[in-house]
Amino acid sequence: MKILVVGGGGREHALAWKLAQSPRVAKVFVAPGNAGTALDPALANVPFDSVPALVEFARTESIRLTVVGPEAPLAEGIVDAFRAVGLPIFGPTQAAAQLESSKRFAKEFMRRHGIPTADWGSFDDAREAHCWIDSREGRVVVKVDGLAAGKGVVVAETTADAHAAVDAMLSGNAVGSAGARVVVEDCLEGEEASFIVMADGAHVLPLASSQDHKRLGDADAGPNTGGMGAYSPAPVVTPAVHARIMREIIQPAVAGMVAEGTPYTGFLYAGVMIDAAGNPRVLEFNCRLGDPETQPIMVRLTSDLVALLEHAITGTLDTVAAEWDRRAALTVVLAAAGYPGAPRKGDAISGLPAAAAHPDVVVFHAATARDGDLVRTAGGRVLGVTAIGDSIRQAQRAAYAAVASIHFDGMQYRSDIGHRALARRG
Ligand code: AMP
Ligand code: GLY
Numbered sequence: 001m002k003i004l005v006v007g008g009g010g011r012e013h014a015l016a017w018k019l020a021q022s023p024r025v026a027k028v029f030v031a032p033g034n035a036g037t038a039l040d041p042a043l044a045n046v047p048f049d050s051v052p053a054l055v056e057f058a059r060t061e062s063i064r065l066t067v068v069g070p071e072a073p074l075a076e077g078i079v080d081a082f083r084a085v086g087l088p089i090f091g092p093t094q095a096a097a098q099l100e101s102s103k104r105f106a107k108e109f110m111r112r113h114g115i116p117t118a119d120w121g122s123f124d125d126a127r128e129a130h131c132w133i134d135s136r137e138g139r140v141v142v143k144v145d146g147l148a149a150g151k152g153v154v155v156a157e158t159t160a161d162a163h164a165a166v167d168a169m170l171s172g173n174a175v176g177s178a179g180a181r182v183v184v185e186d187c188l189e190g191e192e193a194s195f196i197v198m199a200d201g202a203h204v205l206p207l208a209s210s211q212d213h214k215r216l217g218d219a220d221a222g223p224n225t226g227g228m229g230a231y232s233p234a235p236v237v238t239p240a241v242h243a244r245i246m247r248e249i250i251q252p253a254v255a256g257m258v259a260e261g262t263p264y265t266g267f268l269y270a271g272v273m274i275d276a277a278g279n280p281r282v283l284e285f286n287c288r289l290g291d292p293e294t295q296p297i298m299v300r301l302t303s304d305l306v307a308l309l310e311h312a313i314t315g316t317l318d319t320v321a322a323e324w325d326r327r328a329a330l331t332v333v334l335a336a337a338g339y340p341g342a343p344r345k346g347d348a349i350s351g352l353p354a355a356a357a358h359p360d361v362v363v364f365h366a367a368t369a370r371d372g373d374l375v376r377t378a379g380g381r382v383l384g385v386t387a388i389g390d391s392i393r394q395a396q397r398a399a400y401a402a403v404a405s406i407h408f409d410g411m412q413y414r415s416d417i418g419h420r421a422l423a424r425r426g
Pocket of ligand 1: 118141143153155185186187188189192214224271283284
């Protein structure tokens with residue numbers, strides 16, 4: 001069968017790589033893809049990403065299954081458009097995707113369904129937001145209401161920083177129209193984990209746990225990014241924490257969406273903060289897989305992803321389980337000069353074959369483009385060097401050994417991916 005993956009980042013390369021391993025798959029198309037998906041003979045890039053063009057392509061190519069990576073086409077209604085013409089697709093409808101596309105919607109939804117999250121207020125008036133901030137005792141976090149590609153959140157160190165973030169967002173200068181409204185909330189303490197499930201409207205199948213590294217610099221310093229590295233499993237998600245996240249967050253969310261007439265189908269990602277007592281609280285919902293989290297997760301998945309997706313589309317996820325490699329996987333993101341602000345494009349990348357030749361390593365491409373025989377950087381997060389090993393430490397060693405083979409001008413990466421897991425496990 002032929003499969004279509006929508007998107008062009010590291011998440012989509014990892015998805016397409018995994019889907020192509022299924023014996024039932026003849027070809028995986030990636031729209032628009034990147035240099036990595038172009039170079040893999042099992043994959044083929046298709047050069048467009050508008051929803052009408054994708055519907056047309058899926059129809060003429062008789063695509064049996066479409067999987068959507070990024071949030072933007074989901075928020076635009078790609079799932080509704082495919083379903084309207086009877087094309088099988090896995091993802092949430094536009095209405096369900098509001099769990100990510102509007103932070104206020106997500107916060108109100110959590111309030112309605114008793115899902116634990118930080119106390120918050122939502123404002124389009126700067127003066128009211130300033131008053132709310134002044135009424136809080138501890139630190140606060142300021143978020144734009146709409147989608148901002150991971151850049152619409154300021155974890156304010158001081159009250160003055162919080163006030164400044166409100167002004168910058170509501171003035172429209174920081175993130176444009178996504179910032180016409182802000183959500184301001186208490187800063188939660190603890191350790192963050194990414195908890196991702198597949199949902200078929202009624203049932204859920206949890207994927208392996210993972211942990212991301214949101215800050216640009218070592219020791220979690222510097223600005224927030226889309227994610228500088230990840231690993232799976234996340235030791236902070238103990239069996240007890242796993243059970244609580246399912247019971248207190250995932251199940252009420254899926255039941256709540258049914259109750260509100262917008263059953264949730266697709267990957268559902270809860271970013272959770274777990275405090276010292278093991279209480280999980282939601283930082284955010286995403287209506288998609290995480291990036292880079294998908295990269296270590298796909299490397300550990302031993303089940304046939306096509307079969308899981310078919311169960312998800314037919315509403316039978318309760319009849320399957322996902323099998324995981326017991327080893328750990330870890331991804332180091334290599335980012336371009338200037339990321340996360342204004343990444344520089346066009347730097348030539350060397351050493352990719354040498355990196356891929358390392359044992360237990362896969363180099364997923366994110367923002368890369370082919371230029372004749374060269375591969376060049378084409379955006380912020382350029383590559384995800386992913387390794388599997390008997391422990392987080394071994395996966396980390398293997399990943400960084402491969403990273404050492406790769407070079408491009410201005411390359412930035414963290415040298416401590418996995419540090420929280422290592423602090424727990426040694
Ligand atoms: P979000 O896009 O809402 O997940 O925010 C991006 C990142 O900001 C999260 O992954 C956290 O690291 C941090 N963050 C967001 N909200 C909070 C909060 N209430 N308390 C502490 N950190 C937060
Ligand atoms: N890595 C975080 C995200 O995908 O939202």
